[in-house]
Amino acid sequence: MTIPDLECTDLTKRFGDTSAVENVSFEVPPGSFFSILGPSGCGKTTIMRMIAGFLAPTSGDIRIKGRSVLDAPPNKRPVNMVFQHLALFPMMNIADNIGYGLRRQGVSKPEITRKVGEVLERIGLPDIGERKVDELSGGQKQRVAIARCMVLEPDVLLLDEPLGALDLKLREHMKIELKALQSAFDTTFVYITHDQSEALVMSDNIAVMNAGRFEQIGSARDLYYRPETPFVASFVGDSNRWRGRVVSVSGDNLRLRSESGLDLCGNSHGRPVSDGDEAEIFVRPEAIRLGRGEADIAHFDNRLSGRVTSLLFNGAASRILLRPDSGGEEIEVALPQSGEFAHLSRGDTVHVGWSSDQGNCFATETG
Structure with missing residues (x-):
């Protein structure tokens, strides 16, 4: 030893x-x-x-x-x-x-x-x-x-x-x-x-x-x-964060209704989360994929459309801020360095999607 x-x-x-x-x-x-x-x-x-x-x-x-x-x-x-x-x-x-x-x-x-x-x-x-x-x-x-x-x-x-x-x-x-x-x-x-x-x-x-x-x-x-x-999820790296209440649980997979009314799929990765719990989901900006239409993101558990409100250029770490059409807080999405999405402009409409496995979910501590 x-x-x-x-x-x-x-x-x-x-x-x-x-x-x-x-x-x-x-x-x-x-x-x-x-x-x-x-x-x-x-x-x-x-x-x-x-x-x-x-x-x-x-x-x-x-x-x-x-x-x-x-x-x-x-x-x-x-x-x-x-x-x-x-x-x-x-x-x-x-x-x-x-x-x-x-x-x-x-x-x-x-x-x-x-x-x-x-x-x-x-x-x-x-x-x-x-x-x-x-x-x-x-x-x-x-x-x-x-x-x-x-x-x-x-x-x-x-x-x-x-x-x-x-x-x-x-x-x-x-x-x-x-x-x-x-x-x-x-x-x-x-x-x-x-x-x-x-x-x-x-x-x-x-x-x-x-x-x-x-x-x-x-x-x-x-x-x-x-x-x-x-x-740890919020301090290490950048993450999108949604708070809300768990409306269904199946194994580690769950669905959360956010405070702004979004239905989001996440994963507890073995942590105890139960139906009805107050909880929060964290999703990395680079885990979110961009698409021009609904067909491009149809295979993801989480699907949203929205309008680009800001471009945050920082070389390889560039981001866009997206305001969902369904309401709620802005979403931070990694901006690709090449391809059709490399030159997005403010006001463009895009679709975004990500898998439930990319959403780290935690029950909110109370008391």
Whole structure:
């Protein structure tokens, strides 16, 4: 049996009467990229600070490679941390920045020089040791911050929203860079972010967090296509959402009458949903297909016609907003990049359809 690099069991942190983290448990296998994804204030950073040793949990356990670290101070834990603002020392050159931790450990100068040179090679910046921090690009600074941690050979590297201060294009580039660096070092990364794109692109597994608890842990594909809670369905990716009441159930398939009067077919995917329940259905924009006439969508369980009210151009992620002829809220539909629907205009009438299996349905919690 493989021992996880990191294991948190029933981790709880309270500040007075406020519960920041409540009974969170998870494992991170060796050499994997694990992300904690959630909105600001959900408890992500609190978990990270407890793992690093900056905060003591109210209850629960934290184990690294099978050994509890609750009694170990931060400088004695086999972890290191990359902060959002990187905290590089501007008065030092790059080599001295990277070697700082080794000097604190009393490592000899020749050994520091060797290790710093090796880690600079591994991050693809072998010739920048003599440069100053302000001479580097944003992406280079990110790699140096990681190198400064990795030269200490931690069992787990913690990353606290390290891309948050970068511009959009550099963030997109650094997502790929970070995943490549994690693979190159073969070190366990634990990454926290509120940006779903960062988590989906880089992670082997993701924990979606809300109000101090984990809603779901799974792969990016699991979270996107088979969300287990309404929060995950709405927070991860874009979805159309209808609320209403279930009017019939047959196995996992069901029919819901929305608050605006639409009859919609969905699937509970094994979740408990009963006839008469208040419920909601989530459908991804790309799951909805366009047609010019009723015959084009006749094979779908859900069929609507409507008029295009807006075009939201965003390259491959372009969308249209459609107002159903039968009334109700606008529907967001993925805009094809080619073919007859690639050049729709505002005011065009189209038909849309999707299968019941594409509609994730959840009974609404009451009380």
